[in-house]
Amino acid sequence: MIRKAFKTAFPYTIPILTGFLFLGISYGIYMRALGFSALYPIFMSMLIFAGSMEFVTASMLLSGFNPVGAALLTLMVNARHIFYGITMVSKYKNVGKKKWYLIFGMCDESFSINCSVDVPEGVDKGWFYFWVTVLNQSYWVLGATCGALLGSLLTFDTNGLAFVMTALFVVIFLDSWLKEKKHFSSLLGLGVSVLCLVLFGAEKFLVPAMCVIFLVLSLAKPFLEKEVA
Amino acid sequence: MTLLQQIITIGIVIAVTVFTRAIAFWLFPEGKKTPAFIQYLGKALPPAVFGMLVIYCLKDCSLLTGNHALPELLSIGLITILHVWKRNMFLSIASGTVCYMLLTSFVF
Numbered sequence: 001m002i003r004k005a006f007k008t009a010f011p012y013t014i015p016i017l018t019g020f021l022f023l024g025i026s027y028g029i030y031m032r033a034l035g036f037s038a039l040y041p042i043f044m045s046m047l048i049f050a051g052s053m054e055f056v057t058a059s060m061l062l063s064g065f066n067p068v069g070a071a072l073l074t075l076m077v078n079a080r081h082i083f084y085g086i087t088m089v090s091k092y093k094n095v096g097k098k099k100w101y102l103i104f105g106m107c108d109e110s111f112s113i114n115c116s117v118d119v120p121e122g123v124d125k126g127w128f129y130f131w132v133t134v135l136n137q138s139y140w141v142l143g144a145t146c147g148a149l150l151g152s153l154l155t156f157d158t159n160g161l162a163f164v165m166t167a168l169f170v171v172i173f174l175d176s177w178l179k180e181k182k183h184f185s186s187l188l189g190l191g192v193s194v195l196c197l198v199l200f201g202a203e204k205f206l207v208p209a210m211c212v213i214f215l216v217l218s219l220a221k222p223f224l225e226k227e228v229a
Numbered sequence: 230m231t232l233l234q235q236i237i238t239i240g241i242v243i244a245v246t247v248f249t250r251a252i253a254f255w256l257f258p259e260g261k262k263t264p265a266f267i268q269y270l271g272k273a274l275p276p277a278v279f280g281m282l283v284i285y286c287l288k289d290c291s292l293l294t295g296n297h298a299l300p301e302l303l304s305i306g307l308i309t310i311l312h313v314w315k316r317n318m319f320l321s322i323a324s325g326t327v328c329y330m331l332l333t334s335f336v337f
Contacts, residue, residue: 015322044239050246057242065234067241074245080285081246083278085253087271093259106250108282115275160330163304166286167325170305173279174312174321185273189280202288206281213277217270224273 005127012117013135016109019164020136024143026162027054029151031144034058038148045144049137050107053077079207084111091115095126105133107140109165112172184224188216300332 024045031041036058044054056077060070084106091114092099102114110133119125177186196209217224230238257263263271290298308325315321 011319014319018326047243048239048246053242053246057239060238060242061230061235065230065238067237070238070241071245074242075249078246078249080278080281081249082252083274085250086267087274087278089253089257089263089267090271092254099254103251103254104247112279112282116279160300160333161326163301163329164322164326166283166301167304167308167322167329169279169282169286170308170325171312171318171321173276173283174309175318176276176279178313178316180276183276185276186280189277190284191280192277193281193284197284197288205288206285209281209284213274213281214270217273217277218266221266221269221273225269 001124002127004122005124006131008120008123009128009131010135012113013132013139015164015168016113016136017139019162019168020109020139021143021146022161023051023165024140024145025147025151027051028144028147028149030055030147031058032148032151034062036061038145041144041148042141045141046137049105049140050078050081051140076204076207079210080108081106081111083210084108084115087111087115091125092129095129098126098130102129102133105137107136109168110136112169116172116175184220185217188213192216296337300329300337303332304329 027045028038028041031044032038040058040061041054044057048054048057053074056073057070060066060073085103088102088106088111092102095102102110113132113136114129117128119128173186177183180186192212193205193209196205196212199205200208253267257267287298287301290301292298304325307328308321311317311324312321
């Protein structure tokens with residue numbers, strides 16, 4: 001059962017293998033370049049496990065000690081995970097103790113795969129979700145560790161490889177688009193995000209975008225409920 | 230920062246990250262019935278979140294300056310055509326990424 005779930009899960013994580021190894025290596029090299037010992041990227045990739053937040057944390061560690069600021073900034077950057085949680089509450093039911101790890105490891109990529117893939121008949125859902133999450137995290141930690149330890153030895157032409165993550169999210173968006181009857185929610189997500197990006201800028205658009213999406217979907221419940229049931 | 234202050238800062242980041250991931254699971258535990266509104270959101274939200282993530286990946290592109298985000302837009306166009314046509318996740322992602330790498334290395 002566990003093996004079968006692994007074999008089913010692994011192919012879905014291949015794009016993330018590429019992207020995370022590359023980004024992880026970049027993160028490891030970046031941390032060393034800032035003057036941190038290799039232990040920092042290794043432990044931070046393992047314990048924080050939220051890509052963009054780890055880069056932000058690096059710059060926080062280099063400025064003055066400000067615990068309240070650190071908490072607020074983390075909340076802002078990672079607020080989107082609250083949406084992931086709301087979405088996965090019903091999917092991560094009846095998976096036993098693995099649930100705690102699934103929650104801890106719920107990064108953008110693991111959420112997107114586990115939320116969008118219809119786990120095939122005969123494959124244990126809990127173990128499928130678990131393997132997707134474990135594999136994704138191991139790619140990231142492995143990348144960060146390699147970057148931290150071997151960064152100076154690595155020179156390769158990988159210009160643009162990070163686009164694999166964008167490609168992954170575009171494909172997941174398209175898959176969901178092709179499955180749905182009405183495109184209200186898809187268009188809302190795109191439109192509101194673009195609008196907030198223009199209004200608030202790259203650093204601050206996520207939280208206002210999330211608030212508007214939440215508000216509109218709440219108000220539209222009477223109209224949308226039948227569509228999503 | 231001292232080592233202790235660094236450890237505290239990293240600890241706060243870990244705690245708040247886990248908080249954002251776990252809060253829905255604490256508020257709506259398995260034993261109790263999940264409110265209808267949250268069940269509705271669970272189904273209505275994903276498409277909007279996927280759209281938001283696409284824009285999040287593109288947030289640092291500029292349409293008005295530099296290469297006008299053409300490598301990104303052309304590669305996403307290719308991914309869209311291939312994916313609607315073949316519905317093969319790996320083909321779409323690999324082609325889009327290679328297209329982007331070629332465009333940024335040789336064209337723009």
